[in-house]
Amino acid sequence: MSRIFPLLGFALLVVLLVVGLKIADRKTNLPSPLIDKPVPAFDLPVLASPEQRVSKESLLGKPYLVNFWGSWCVTCRAEHPVVTELAKRNAVYIVGMNFRDETEDAMAWLKRWGNPYDVSLSDFDGRVSIDFGVYAAPETFLVDPSGTIVFKQLGQLTWEVVENEILPRVASMESGN
């Protein structure tokens, strides 16, 4: 009978690990509590010319992406080709939200790798990123013309996500109007 013990012990271990996986899954796929909620208020200076400002009100009326990034963020570099391709196709208005970054570093980064953003804003102290619930970079939000968040991508934007989640939503928003 003692020969069963190892198997039983293992079974218990598996139970624990399955629970562990569920917890880990929750951590990486935290559904955003902001989906279907109004986009948080913001009024931020433009990165290259800080005397100009953009607020959430000025963006009403068209769908747009908000892409949180920083020059310190390695994965942002990895998703950059995807953002660039998206920009090339002119599919949706892209707002670059540079946060917790020195302006010179951000400008240098954009100069070096290319600037895909229709407008780049500077959230220097990260207050806005906290309002958006951003805890890692990159994170990307899709906002509809009425100013409601309809989709959030946690982590790197892949072309798959763009094709399956973002473009269809943008298309339906534009045809719906």
Place this chain on the structure above:
Amino acid sequence: MTPTRKRRLIAVLVIITGVGIAATVAMKALNENMLFFVSPTDVQEQALPAGKRFRLGGLVTDGSVSRADDSLAVTFIVTDGLQSVDVRYDGILPDLFREGQGIIAIGELTPDGHFEASEVLAKHDENYMPPEVADALAKAGNVETEQ
């Protein structure tokens, strides 16, 4: 056969006792070395006893890092978006320690309410944030952004 049986019985008893002792010592050691994770909100809103070691995690508030002139003592503020805690540390900060980034400090609360850190750990790459910190931030962030 009886002496053999007796010997086996003794052997089994010795083994069980040994394993039992090991297990007891282990549980005790586990409990003494468990470090709970606490967020700045927990610190400020709950009465945490001074003198008990725990892990404090959050973001380093921008502009809060200040070094002494003549020693390695450094102070900074750790926040989760809602509440903050003053941290004091005497030593060399890790390479990836930066304002606005997530860190975990291990230490204890002093009677005057600041956190005396014996160890400061920063994320090991720019995008990694200890899940506990992320959870705490998300929780704090959620409460704030109800619009």
Place this chain on the structure above:
Amino acid sequence: MTVELGQISLLAALLTAFVLGLLPMIGTYTGNRRFIAVSTSASLLQCLLVIISFGILTAAFVFQDFSVEYVARNSNSLLPMGYRYSAVWSAHEGSLLLWELILTIWIAAVALFSKRLPEVFRARVLAVLGWISVGFLLFILLTSNPFGRLIPSAAEGLDLNPLLQDFGLIVHPPLLYMGYVGFSVAFAFAVAALLGGEVSRDWVRWSRPWTLVAWAFLTIGIALGSWWAYYELGWGGYWFWDPVENASFMPWLVGTALIHSQAVTEKRGAFGNWTLLLALSTFSLSLLGTFLVRSGVLTSVHAFASDPTRGIFILAYLGVVVGGSLTLYAARAPKMIQGGGFAGVSRETFLLVNNLVFAVLAAMVLTGTLYPLLIDALGAGKISVGPPYFGLLFTWLLIPIVLALPIGIYSRWQQDSSGRLSGMLRWPFLISLMVGTGVWIMQPAIGFVSAAGVTGGAWVIVGSLFYVGHLLKKKSSLRIPASVLAMTLAHVGMGVFLIGLSMTSTLSTEKHLRMDAGDKYEMAGYTFEFLGTSIVRGPNYTADQGEFVVTRNDREVTRLYPQKREYAQRGNTMTEAAIDPGFTRDLYVSLGEPLDQNGQAWAVRIYHKPFIRWIWLGAIFIMSGGFLAAANKRYRRKMTVKQPATAKTREVTAS
């Protein structure tokens, strides 16, 4: 380009692995000898296909094909050539491919070098290994394909993490995996034995050389990891009881129990179930470790990028492999306690202590590693288990092992007397006490526990060496059997390790301080003078390099040049410590942070670490002992099914 060929090669390997798993196994039940013969060709073909696949991925790195996403994420045009090779296994997908490559190499080796095994048994061993390979190939192809393209292609790569741009990364993973994965062979032997219902001990003898080699590799793999952390991380630490480290340590602990248990089962027939179970558990722990570090279930600074969906796959795989083998064990393992009985004082008893303690150690490490998960799952909070838990248990559990070791070596099988043993061990006992006391008197700062540790290490070393002397005296010839030499080497290594560990844990001195150019600091009789920093350029980094002159009794001992590097591509900062290694001590300096604008005042870490090299030296001895034991010609004799007890079994028994 041709990277898709790499993927196709893997697919072909998967098909081959299927065939390997299926046909020979069926053949052993239907008596189809052609099916059985497939095992050799399938094993070799599978290996070739994975080598091709791995070669293609390596080529993508060497020729800097940034259209491959994995290459773009882990390499860079400035990356030196040497690291382009090792970058292949620097992240999840590539390291898995390395895992699979090493698995197929082991399988091919078994196919080539066990022709003398009984046909049916051998076919089953290879088939089981084939199934293990199927699982891994599926995992790679379905969830972790390194050949994915980046569209549009990246103009420049992200660069290999600077922490990994180092000699350690080149050697540590391959050697570690050789061990980790190599235990699959012992696993397959045990499963084949269970399938065949072998109650005889021959399968144990056949599996011993394979197990010893895997264990030796794992020993050096872990030691390398520890050494690497020591010089790379800049804080002088060498073991942190981090989940990833624990994941590799647990198979080693159980593997150590296994090699000893195998010896008993082969020679005396006892511990049959122990040996079976340990063989199954060692590889199971390897798989568990792989799961833990790649699934996101545990937080660790070392862990690969975590992905719970991958975790599900590995867990399912783990469930099938481990669950299946344990079910087989429960159903088939012969009833407990057969083979020779043994007295209270006998070699078997001391080896039983060994088995038990190592198993308990592994269980303790597993508990400590999984405890945070358990507490989180129960919703009782987020905790981490501090290193003192592991350290305390490790210390206590080592005591019975250290005590038993020399006694076990001298013991006769089956029955011995404590009077005889204590007589023979009198001198080792006294000598080790003298050594321990001597050290304590000369360095009172060492403390009782570490002094006891040094005594224990000396006890193990002296006891082992005295045994050799005893054998020589008895035989009055200078020929020591290689097996005894191997055993002695490994045990001495254990003693050396123990001494290094004890000395360094309490006698190390460490100081963090602010130093301006021209400042001096004295530690352990050495004077460290800081001469300021200068700028230095490397192939892909710029660094502040400090200069330290170390003197002792006014004679210059060495100059140390620690660096603080800034890697352009990723913007990472890295500390490069400067070490003066020595047999009896290491001097270690690393830069913390600049404390003023012109970089002439720095926060600095200075360490004096006595005997720390003994830790890794001990591991080298242990590894050598393992390899030497595996080379024993005894294993290469024709493998007959029944082998009567020969004079060989008496040769290692003291009498």
